[in-house]
Amino acid sequence: MNSKHLLLGDEALALGAINAGLSGVYAYPGTPSTEITEFIQLNPLARERKLHSHWSANEKTAMEEALGMSFCGKRALVCMKHVGMNVAADGFVNSAFTGANGGLVVVAADDPSMHSSQNEQDSRFYAQFAFIPSLEPSSQQEAYDMMAYAYDFSEKMGLPVLMRMVTRMAHSRGVVKTGEVREQNPVKYPEKTRQWVLMPSNSKVRYKELLADWDKCREASENSPFNTYTDGPDHSKGIIANGIAYNYLMECFPEGCPFPVLKISQYPLPEKLIRRLVDECDSVLVVEEGQPFIEERIKGMLGTPKPIMGKLTGLLPRTGELNPDFVRKALDLPELPREEASQVVMPRPPALCQGCSHRDVYAALNDVLKEYENPKVFGDIGCYTLGWLSPFNAIDTVVDMGASISMAKGAADAGQHPSVAIIGDSTFTHSGMTPLLDAINENNRMVAIISDNLTTGMTGGQDSQGTGKLEDICIGLGADPAHVRTIDALPKLHSELMDLLREEIEYPGLSVVICRRECIQTARRHAAAKAKEAAKK
Amino acid sequence: MKTDIVLAGVGGQGILSIATILGAAALNEDLYIKQAEVHGMSQRGGDVQSNLRISSSPIASDLIPLGGADLIVSLEPMEALRYVQYLKPGGWIVTSTAPFVNIPAYPEMSVIEAELNKWPHTVAFDMEEMAKEVATQRSSNMVLLGAAAPFIDLETEKIEQGIRTVFGAKGEKIVESNLKAFRAGLEFAKSKM
Numbered sequence: 001m002n003s004k005h006l007l008l009g010d011e012a013l014a015l016g017a018i019n020a021g022l023s024g025v026y027a028y029p030g031t032p033s034t035e036i037t038e039f040i041q042l043n044p045l046a047r048e049r050k051l052h053s054h055w056s057a058n059e060k061t062a063m064e065e066a067l068g069m070s071f072c073g074k075r076a077l078v079c080m081k082h083v084g085m086n087v088a089a090d091g092f093v094n095s096a097f098t099g100a101n102g103g104l105v106v107v108a109a110d111d112p113s114m115h116s117s118q119n120e121q122d123s124r125f126y127a128q129f130a131f132i133p134s135l136e137p138s139s140q141q142e143a144y145d146m147m148a149y150a151y152d153f154s155e156k157m158g159l160p161v162l163m164r165m166v167t168r169m170a171h172s173r174g175v176v177k178t179g180e181v182r183e184q185n186p187v188k189y190p191e192k193t194r195q196w197v198l199m200p201s202n203s204k205v206r207y208k209e210l211l212a213d214w215d216k217c218r219e220a221s222e223n224s225p226f227n228t229y230t231d232g233p234d235h236s237k238g239i240i241a242n243g244i245a246y247n248y249l250m251e252c253f254p255e256g257c258p259f260p261v262l263k264i265s266q267y268p269l270p271e272k273l274i275r276r277l278v279d280e281c282d283s284v285l286v287v288e289e290g291q292p293f294i295e296e297r298i299k300g301m302l303g304t305p306k307p308i309m310g311k312l313t314g315l316l317p318r319t320g321e322l323n324p325d326f327v328r329k330a331l332d333l334p335e336l337p338r339e340e341a342s343q344v345v346m347p348r349p350p351a352l353c354q355g356c357s358h359r360d361v362y363a364a365l366n367d368v369l370k371e372y373e374n375p376k377v378f379g380d381i382g383c384y385t386l387g388w389l390s391p392f393n394a395i396d397t398v399v400d401m402g403a404s405i406s407m408a409k410g411a412a413d414a415g416q417h418p419s420v421a422i423i424g425d426s427t428f429t430h431s432g433m434t435p436l437l438d439a440i441n442e443n444n445r446m447v448a449i450i451s452d453n454l455t456t457g458m459t460g461g462q463d464s465q466g467t468g469k470l471e472d473i474c475i476g477l478g479a480d481p482a483h484v485r486t487i488d489a490l491p492k493l494h495s496e497l498m499d500l501l502r503e504e505i506e507y508p509g510l511s512v513v514i515c516r517r518e519c520i521q522t523a524r525r526h527a528a529a530k531a532k533e534a535a536k537k
Numbered sequence: 538m539k540t541d542i543v544l545a546g547v548g549g550q551g552i553l554s555i556a557t558i559l560g561a562a563a564l565n566e567d568l569y570i571k572q573a574e575v576h577g578m579s580q581r582g583g584d585v586q587s588n589l590r591i592s593s594s595p596i597a598s599d600l601i602p603l604g605g606a607d608l609i610v611s612l613e614p615m616e617a618l619r620y621v622q623y624l625k626p627g628g629w630i631v632t633s634t635a636p637f638v639n640i641p642a643y644p645e646m647s648v649i650e651a652e653l654n655k656w657p658h659t660v661a662f663d664m665e666e667m668a669k670e671v672a673t674q675r676s677s678n679m680v681l682l683g684a685a686a687p688f689i690d691l692e693t694e695k696i697e698q699g700i701r702t703v704f705g706a707k708g709e710k711i712v713e714s715n716l717k718a719f720r721a722g723l724e725f726a727k728s729k730m
């Protein structure tokens with residue numbers, strides 16, 4: 001079954017997992033990781049094998065569901081964007097203690113430069129901190145090849161493996177040669193049962209094992225096919241480059257790099273390889289995509305007087321993603337001749353689509369809040385975050401998924417009125433239900449608006465887990481049914497929506513206002529699919 | 538051979554359809570390909586670009602360095618100008634001239650035209666107009682691809698093969714309409730060279 005495909009890094013990884021005998025993927029959408037699960041949902045072999053690929057409510061549930069599949073001996077995959085790691089962290093860190101039975105691979109897709117994220121964070125720190133080995137591809141082919149390797153390694157070590165992607169690898173296509181397709185694992189329960197029960201008496205024993213395993217993982221890094229040492233004639237400098245940064249380095253030397261290069265794609269850090277580079281060269285340049293994880297560590301690890309340069313010394317930028325131009329500069333190479341940038345170009349920021357239902361919600365909300373002195377609106381993460389921009393300028397805070405409701409509650413506790421939360425339907429079921437329970441239990445004077453567009457719009461329109469159930473969820477949590485109110489988000493209902501919002505702001509307790517209309521992008525796709533279906537008949 | 542292309546446009550215009558066809562053509566030819574796309578942010582209307590690199594030898598970086606691009610292909614005139622610092626001296630700009638105005642500060646069209654005219658190697662035309670004339674408006678991206686074809690180190694027949702591969706499933710009529718659009722763009726570009 002060898003063949004060639006042009007695949008996104010995300011797709012190469014997904015296909016590698018399927019061909020490595022995957023039994024299920026568990027994920028919550030998040031750029032740049034979403035395409036992994038979407039690929040598995042549509043892949044013919046995955047469908048034939050009935051691999052699990054339904055979206056999870058959030059990253060924590062995804063992580064733990066996959067751990068359950070691994071417990072039963074099957075190979076499982078978890079995918080999330082970098083900030084998803086914060087949500088999944090409890091399950092992730094503890095999964096090192098339980099260990100993996102069937103191969104367990106966790107994909108964290110980092111987004112340096114924040115192309116579509118609220119922050120920059122580097123998931124390698126999580127892996128290091130949890131004692132979980134990690135891999136980081138530098139090509140689409142490696143993304144494919146690493147999956148079979150990762151599953152075998154996970155089963156051999158009895159540990160989960162973190163696969164770190166970055167946006168440019170996740171969303172870049174390359175040619176991938178695929179290999180053999182492996183069968184799925186049969187059900188087989190863990191041989192060591194105690195470590196799956198994290199009680200102090202068990203975990204104390206397990207922690208020591210974990211530290212011993214970490215040394216074995218380091219040994220594996222020293223001999224990894226993905227960590228390569230390439231000598232060069234000029235030893236005035238040795239270069240360490242991780243994952244995709246290696247590509248930018250090589251781009252600068254079409255005829256081959258004159259300096260010794262250590263490419264790092266497997267962690268924990270291969271100390272012996274690093275030592276060799278330092279011993280053989282007069283100085284070290286660390287070209288690193290992400291935060292200066294390697295640079296900081298080798299400074300501590302080596303205690304060498306030789307200069308170690310990189311992001312910490314200001315030679316490479318501390319924030320944002322790398323590119324071939326930054327690396328050229330760090331190498332003291334001349335710029336390529338080029339055209340001058342044009343001065344007439346204007347920025348073109350994204351905006352809510354024309355006809356988006358969130359527009360109608362913000363229009364009415366703004367008009368009502370004009371009637372109050374110091375209204376505060378706590379926003380959340382999704383397309384509706386753009387309500388902060390003009391023309392709406394409608395929200396005061398955006399932090400993380402679910403924080404709209406929790407912060408509105410905290411503000412209400414502080415005496416804020418009106419205290420309004422606005423949250424999307426998918427974000428609500430991700431992390432909004434638990435803070436709503438808190439607010440219900442104390443009957444806080446606040447309004448939680450759920451702007452329900454029946455989809456996870458921001459990430460491309462994936463099914464939203466609460467569709468059709470939002471009223472029941474809120475009432476089930478204990479909200480007063482008289483103050484769980486639903487209205488269509490339509491321009492023609494502007495004054496009705498204003499009246500409804502005003503009534504609920506005036507109500508001295510907790511209310512939920514559900515504004516509903518399908519995202520027009522999803523609606524268009526659904527209409528096209530329907531038309532196609534009809535044409536077939 | 539080696540061609541580095543910056544594809545540009547506004548979210549929703551479909552720059553990736555052009556990349557898909559060139560990718561299919563290059564894959565048929567067993568060439569190396571890297572194509573960095575921009576995903577996420579589903580909302581329409583922001584600037585989007587994709588770096589497409591095709592070569593007969595291995596390609597290191599997914600991103601094209603400043604001064605590395607042979608060609609900018611843009612579905613929108615101001616978006617073409619956004620990336621000129623990526624062009625090699627003497628590189629070509631192939632762009633549609635129909636502006637996509639969704640920001641208050643969009644420059645006067647005369648300013649954009651004057652700026653485009655500063656580049657001696659520009660092929661600029663209204664792709665939608667031409668597509669409507671020779672085929673349908675939906676094939677306007679193929680008109681643009683046709684106009685870019687002379688600057689890409691791939692034989693025209695191979696690109697046409699790519700169009701057949703990508704649109705094949707949609708039936709012969711759609712393939713023919715797209716080929717017609719492609720050829721119209723190609724002829725136009727040749728007349729400007």
Ligand SMILES: Cc1ncc(C[n+]2csc(CCOP(=O)(O)OP(=O)(O)O)c2C)c(N)n1
Pocket residue numbers: 028029030031059081083084087117118381382383384401423424425426427428453455456457458459464519
């Ligand atoms: C912890 C975490 N997971 C995932 C994301 C990515 N993400 C941002 S917004 C969003 C979906 C929002 O959907 P919804 O709340 O329904 O709002 P819509 O975009 O449809 O308006 C997702 C998945 C994130 N920012 N943080």
Ligand code: SF4
Pocket residue numbers: 351352353355356357358383453457458519520521522579580581
């Ligand atoms: S993609 Fe959907 S939710 Fe997002 S801005 Fe467009 S219409 Fe609104």
